[in-house]
Amino acid sequence: MKSKIRIVFLKELREILRERRTLMFLLAASLIYPAIIGLVLNQMIERNTRTEREGIEMLVIGGAKAPTLMAQLRERSVTVTEAAPMNEDAIGNLLRAKKTVAVLRVTDDYVANYQAMRPARLELWFDSSTESGPQRRDVEEILQAYSSNIASARLLAHGVSPATLSPIELQRHDTGTNASRSAMVIGGIIGILFLPAFVLNLSAAVDSTAGERERRSLEVLMAQPARSWELVVGKWLAASVPSVVGVTLVLCVAHAILRWLPLEEIGMSWSLGWGELMLVCLVTVPLSMLSSALYIGLAMNAKTFKEAQTTVSFVTIMPVIPGVVVSFMELKTATWMYLVPMLSNQTLVKELAKTGDIGPLPFVMTFLCALIPALLVVAFASWRMKSEKYVLGV
Known part of the structure; x- marks a missing residue:
């Protein structure tokens, strides 16, 4: 990381860490999202393990x-x-x-x-x-x-x-494994674990762009001997930190809960190891960086801080749409799913839970499908930063 980018990055990161509400929200999100999945599965286990009709x-x-x-x-x-x-x-x-x-x-x-x-x-x-x-x-x-x-x-x-x-006697033989059954059930609700990638960085991204411009502190920052792309990259990386940390915590807590629950009682299992989970966390980093880049790019085109918040709030809904569409249409796993951000992460976890060995290509595609758009959006934001209309908010 170049020195000027590092200076901007540390400056923005210090401002983020000063916000206690951001840290509390980060901690709450890392517990709430996995807890929801844990409660849902625990209810399924209790309902299916009752030995007699009660009540x-x-x-x-x-x-x-x-x-x-x-x-x-x-x-x-x-x-x-x-x-x-x-x-x-x-x-x-x-x-x-x-x-x-x-x-x-x-x-x-x-x-x-x-x-x-x-x-x-x-x-x-x-x-x-x-x-x-x-x-x-x-x-x-x-x-x-x-x-x-x-x-x-x-x-x-x-x-x-x-x-x-009864002229015909039908015998049913289920060849599905515990892993495949758990992948179908858990894979349908695992998408909630990636939502913090689009939630935890919203405030930091908007405040570092539209907020600073409204407070007129951005003019002072741009008067320093740093190019526009260095300022944007520093802000982008700093805004991505809460999201990356939050998603990693969420995935780790959810993994611990799924390994602790007696899923075998309902014919399921959770076979992911900590090594595979770390790979999932790694390829999820660009997803957080993409959301931060989108927030920064959109906030630059807003004239006020409130307008920026309203504009970027629609981005939090967009990543959920592909997963919902695939669930309703009951589509089978296909290669193109690894080219859609967030849907690729959900598909990756589901296939890992089902088969365990999917090869390196899905990991690479999941990593790049979010990283490349993020770099393109950052390049656009850097070009936008050069405009005096943006800096002056006119």
């Missing part, structure tokens, strides 16, 4: 007409509460008040139809707008199993094997 409470109207069904519900850990007959409006009000998961009503002609071997109708009332969907599906599975048992018993009573109803 299923259901009202039954006319349960005395189907004693064997009530017994089977209780055997499957469903708390059955007998209720008096009620109309449809009363059932709807009860469900909207979230006082029960569902209401099972045994119809008046249930016993007659059951004895005549006709379809005996049961009514299951539920509110799909509540959060009791998994419990309601558990109840439906119990009722379906009860119906299948009755059908099998009737066939045996008539000398017919229940296997007659």
